[in-house]
Amino acid sequence: MVGRRCEVWHGDIAPSVKNRIKADPPDVLLTTPESLEVMLISKDPAGREILKGARIVVIDEIHAFAGDDRGWHLLAVMERIGRLAGRELQRIGLSATVGNPIELLTWLAGHCDGTRQVVQPDAGANLAETRIELDYVATLQNAALVISRLHRGEKRLVFCDSRGRVEELGNELRDLGVTVFLSHSSLSAEERKTSEQAFAEAQDCVIVSTSTLELGIDVGDLDRVIQIDAPHSVASFLQRLGRTGRRSGTTRNCLFLATSENALLKAAALLELWASGFVEPIRPPARPLHLFAQQLMALSLQEGGIGVNDWFSWLGRLPAFANESREVLDEVVRFLLNEQILFSDGARLSFGDAGQALYGRKHFLELVSVFTSDPVFKVLHGRKELGTVDQVTFLRHRDEEPVTLSMGGRSWVVTALDWNRREAFVVPAAGRGKSQWLGGGMGMSYRLSRAVHGVLTKPEVSPRWSNRARESMDSLRAEYAFLHAEQDVVFINSHSNETRWFTFAGGVINTALADAVRACGVNEVSSSDYLVKITEATGVRSLVDRIVRHLLRRRRWFCRG
Template identity: 50%
Template sequence: MSADDLHPVVLHHIVNTLGWPGLRPLQEAAVEPLLAGSDALLLAPTAGGKTEAAMFPLLSRMASANWRGMSVLYVCPIKALLNNLLPRLEGYASWTGRRVALWHGDVSGTRRKQILRDPPDILLTTPESIESMLVSVNVDHRQFFEHLQVIVVDEVHAFAGDDRGWHLLAVLERLTRLTGRSIQRVGLSATVGNPPELLNWLQGSGAGSRPGMVVAPETTAAPSSIPNSDETVVSSQAPPGDIQLDYVGSVSNAAALITALHRGEKRLVFCDSRRLVEELGHALRSRGVTTFLSHASLSMDERRQSEQAFAEARDCVIVATSTLELGIDVGDLDRVIQINAPSTVASFLQRIGRTGRRPGTARNCLFLALDEESLLQAAGILHLWGEGFVERVRAPSEPRHIVAQQILALCLQEHRVGNHTWQEWWNGLGPFGASATVILRHLVSHGYLDEDDGMLFIGPEAERRFGRRHFMDMTAVFTAAPEFTVLSGRKEIGRTDPALLTEEIEGPRLLLLAGRTWRVTYIDWSRRRCFVEAADGRGKARWGGTGYGGLSYVLSQAMRSVLLGADPPVRLSRRAVERLAVLREDAVDSVHPGGTVITRDPMMDDVRWWTWAGFRANATLAATLDGIVVPGQRIDEASIRLRSDLTPEMWKVGTADATERLCLPDVDEKALHGLKFSVALPERLAVATLATRLADLDGATATLGRSVRWSMLQ
């Protein structure tokens, strides 16, 4: 099959309305499997036309097969991407007289009622919104989803790597059960290292029984010299472009450099935290640079205004977190600037892919490191990229808390579920099968579910824990830190960490939000609201973190390689070269090409094992070698503190059989609060879930297998 097999109306508009002389390779290659009804994973660099590759064949099938009702769900990980896609998909659907609608948390109740009365052909939504439709008493979910044929999952890698992916898969299985038919699944992704595995994941219970195909005509395999890595390597044909690494040392210096460089151009700056977005945005505005901000704690109106203004402007900067890493269209970019470093090569490729879209332009990215640790991390990322490496996307192990959430959600959806038939709703999907019985029994014994006459239904404890706002807390699988809404008059600016409102200060309390300084005038503690007015000076920005983990084994090993002399294949500024030389000199005792190093500092009474194995592998090693490590230490990616009286003989005995008795890391009880629905699990299973996710058994095994050198620091 080829483009000629598309519906004549769709083909006519591609040529005459869009003015395209033909389809791109991905779009051409996607026609056959999608028209045939196969599951598919469509891979292409950012701005590679993946949305069109999916929708042109699906619109053709919709017209040829005369699909009726809401037949296509288009799922995205963030609302902003859905908002951005809506006008484009509305235009494509109108070619064949079809309609598109949007449903997520910001869509009004009135609009939702209109959608329910007169469903569109294509619905743009999130997994959480699908869940809310399934459990809502206001939605006849059987009638609403009865014509569903296809589910398109955009930015599928963003789901697969965390618990939202398990939630998405479980919801898709319930939709399959609800409709009584196999539903075609199409995933779109820009950069992954294990495409067949990701497709297999997307197919869920249908993997192996439904036809599936990876469509990736624009990617080619590349060799790699990354040591001891089981990661698959894929490199994109996208041109490498102009990549630079610089060391600037501070936010103020970064702002000065961004102000001086590339005047008259449109620049997108990525930061690794909301606080840094605010500080850099404020510093740029104080230098007279037209600056816009985007991050998750800004109000919807603030984000939309920034993104719209940035898309229409030319000589300006937008400073953003990873929320703009995904395929949101902010117009033609001239430059991407990365403050510090992303945590993965995949993120870097997503970000550099925002540039070089216009004919005659090249992809580019300027790294500005604010400190030595970030310089080394950036060099490590770029070293991995130079080797053609891209991380595998892996679903988190043991999603027992998601199983608990899904059982409760199913009982809300169906009101009463048979205690011998509940598993059938997930069609044999991995963790939702027989192994989930122990979780079900716990839910019953602790009052989350009631059981009567062979039927299960929501119990009083579930009502107490999750029943607020009609069980809305049941639809999201991640825990958001409590924040206060910040308002100037009636206008919402965004949200801030309550710690900023309680810490002791002298003088007025100043906040930094939306790149501007605000003076707090009143705090409504009961309603979690903070009222402010514009002020001079510089306020403070702060948000608490909810994640766990740290740098990976592979990235930490790449940073070690840089310390041993490997330069990333990019342009290095004079400052970067000089600072890397200092780092290498300082690390002469902590890295060695022949293996790991144990250093003893008699002045500090400090013995340290320099593994460069990453946070999770080091946490595993510290738990396993409890007899020779310092207990209760703070884990990092580079080293582990050992007993001050350790001798080579004690080390040999303590590690003799370590690879055969690897232990899961200890779990802080407070960390369980970040695992949503953990309260609905037996405590031992909640702890085991988090401990498994904190462990890296492969990295720990590889590290133990290396030779060890002992070094006495002078």
């Protein structure tokens, strides 16, 4: 920023740098919500003194916060900073992929009294100025072959939607002689930084990434974005597409390489939604009472104890808590007191013995890390941290066989495990390794599943589809020729007592429908994004009648969206 001094503050910044910042605060501080929390609860008051000078908060990529607990946590931290500063902070949220900007503005503003405004400039490049292609390649190995042969001499950013697939594709590309770099959240910060810097400086190369490179990280000028299969949302696709077309004379572009028929359907449906102008709305989680408990504990640390009713002046106006009755919030306080997480002498709240035991280690690091994560092992080559893998990597292997990991696109054999410290020591290895991470499998949304239904039931052929994609789509349309464009289809097999209800309603709604069926006394029920399958030995038609009556009593199951 011209004329303004800017500093960066987060967990990887050296203490000496932070001490310099404390001694001479900058005009602009780039940081994270978790780092702000650490500054607020630290025994060193210098961090709080810096925050007392805050006037404006700019939240970049606000959509990445607002849809989960981190968003409410950020707003609660902002409430506490505003109280320390003695002023209402101006709040600015930035995003290129928001489907409901008015609602998000209301969420961000909260109780603030100032003027509220959505600034939404022209989106820029239109559909005609954007080059999108969808190809069907059937396997990840074929995808690697296509990537190795296409756009040689250019910088290509490839997105996969799992860390395991990033490692696997990286190995395939390296075997094909491609200069390849990897980036995902389980690589150490040093490893990611090295890969991203090397990619930024190179020309004829590929970097394979999960969503870690979707938001804001500068990897230089890109020529191509390639998507393996499909992201989970239009918003995510727009972020990835936006990494290209930034140089004068270039266009935004993305090549989809579908490695399965289901991925082909999902990619085609997502592109239909994108072409229609749809972007998913952001919905903050309802009733984040667990965050209210965390904020009470953090506030008691920050202030060295607070009056039994003083918490309301710090947090009570935040809509997430203000919309709850005082009785509900008081019940949370009583729970913390009963469990001795907090202690009260009748006048003040402070940390109790159980709270100290649960959260007091490493300067209350567990209290700052309010979002749960999978149990992982740190992978070390000598003293160098390579990244982390899930502990299931070691639980599922045979004792007589060595564990060979894939980390950063290279293979490493495990020489020792320290279960107490959760550390795995490795040395380079030949051959292929495999690492495992437990990801939250994300089902399709209702809108995306309905778009898949539309792709299958409509005759149109998109000009974005390759010949291979068209041939595969023809085959899929023939396979699903029984679908009706306007109605659900239910198959009833009286001989096997099996019912297949093709809802194309998405994973969440179909799971809810399956639960409703189980409430009718049926145990053999399964669901997917596209259908609910029911097996009932007492007669399918009578079962259907029972299910319909049950669902009509609970009409909310039909409130799709």
